[in-house]
Amino acid sequence: MRSAENSPPAFNWDDWYHSVGGRSIHIREVDDILTQIREFQYPRFTGEVHPRQTHFQNPVQAAQTVKEMAFKMGADEVGIAEIEPSDIYQGREVKEKYAIVVGQRMLWRMFQEVPSHDSAVECLRVYFSLGEVVIRLADFIRSLGHPCTVEHPIGDSDVLHVPLALKAGFGELGRHGSIIHPKMGPLFRLGSVITDLPLQPDQPIDAGIAAFCDKCRACRIYCPANAIPDERSPEAGKDHLGNDRYMVDTGKCFPYFARHNYCSICLPVCVYQHKEWARDFEGFQTQLFPEIDLQAPPPPTDPETPKHWYPLIKRG
Numbered sequence: 001m002r003s004a005e006n007s008p009p010a011f012n013w014d015d016w017y018h019s020v021g022g023r024s025i026h027i028r029e030v031d032d033i034l035t036q037i038r039e040f041q042y043p044r045f046t047g048e049v050h051p052r053q054t055h056f057q058n059p060v061q062a063a064q065t066v067k068e069m070a071f072k073m074g075a076d077e078v079g080i081a082e083i084e085p086s087d088i089y090q091g092r093e094v095k096e097k098y099a100i101v102v103g104q105r106m107l108w109r110m111f112q113e114v115p116s117h118d119s120a121v122e123c124l125r126v127y128f129s130l131g132e133v134v135i136r137l138a139d140f141i142r143s144l145g146h147p148c149t150v151e152h153p154i155g156d157s158d159v160l161h162v163p164l165a166l167k168a169g170f171g172e173l174g175r176h177g178s179i180i181h182p183k184m185g186p187l188f189r190l191g192s193v194i195t196d197l198p199l200q201p202d203q204p205i206d207a208g209i210a211a212f213c214d215k216c217r218a219c220r221i222y223c224p225a226n227a228i229p230d231e232r233s234p235e236a237g238k239d240h241l242g243n244d245r246y247m248v249d250t251g252k253c254f255p256y257f258a259r260h261n262y263c264s265i266c267l268p269v270c271v272y273q274h275k276e277w278a279r280d281f282e283g284f285q286t287q288l289f290p291e292i293d294l295q296a297p298p299p300p301t302d303p304e305t306p307k308h309w310y311p312l313i314k315r316g
């Protein structure tokens with residue numbers, strides 16, 4: 001299956017960093033985790049497929065087995081979506097039919113202050129631990145005699161995790177461009193395993209979150225780069241509920257993100273993070289609202305090519 005004509009290009013991190021004058025955040029723990037991902041996880045993306053195939057009674061039973069295993073391995077949420085051409089990055093090809101989308105929660109206590117060293121390290125910690133879940137889940141599926149491919153939460157993925165997660169019932173798209181899960185809020189990361197093992201897909205949900213976003217503007221108000229929009233944009237296409245999408249101006253967000261500990265202010269200030277369930281019940285002293293260090297935004301920057309098509313729309 002090829003990508004659709006209007007699929008976005010993969011986000012080219014190197015070009016983006018080049019456009020803002022190179023990588024300027026140097027956090028030893030972040031660099032260590034990136035090295036571990038490259039050296040310890042990348043070589044484990046592939047493996048032997050067991051020659052004898054396990055057959056399930058039906059796709060429902062197969063989906064249940066795979067999900068139970070993912071939860072045992074440390075997933076906080078798992079859902080299944082059928083892959084469509086629009087879920088594949090521009091110019092890429094994917095032969096598998098199903099995505100098993102896996103989510104893992106980031107700890108609220110690490111986002112008590114943003115942007116910060118702690119929040120940056122927490123993002124990377126979860127990229128690594130979620131990477132372990134998808135790698136081990138792929139090993140499990142191969143042990144059942146079914147080929148599959150790891151789509152790691154960080155790096156050069158062929159598929160777009162966000163639209164797949166929306167189809168898999170993870171939640172709804174927030175004004176800040178991230179998915180809001182009805183129980184986890186927006187503070188989680190996504191990875192996938194893609195396979196042809198027949199699996200029963202999940203359904204998208206309508207929990208009233210997108211409708212709430214139309215009234216709430218907390219992330220819009222606190223975004224230091226003024227990158228989060230006031231209005232939905234018909235140019236951005238529809239979300240799974242048929243709403244026009246909100247378009248975050250990546251040309252404004254990224255220069256701030258790249259210089260200020262990967263920013264993330266829009267996630268902990270999100271009102272869906274401030275529910276009773278979002279608090280830290282593991283004995284850590286936490287507050288309900290983060291401390292925010294707002295630094296002046298650098299000017300907008302867009303790399304020459306390749307470019308997402310949306311950064312310049314409605315830039316004021």
Ligand code: SF4
Pocket residue numbers: 176222223224225226227228248252253254256257262263264265266267
């Ligand atoms: S990461 Fe920071 S700059 Fe980017 S949209 Fe969120 S709040 Fe704005």
Ligand code: SF4
Pocket residue numbers: 174175176212213214216217218219220269270271272
């Ligand atoms: S802060 Fe409010 S407007 Fe922004 S994503 Fe969260 S709920 Fe939606």
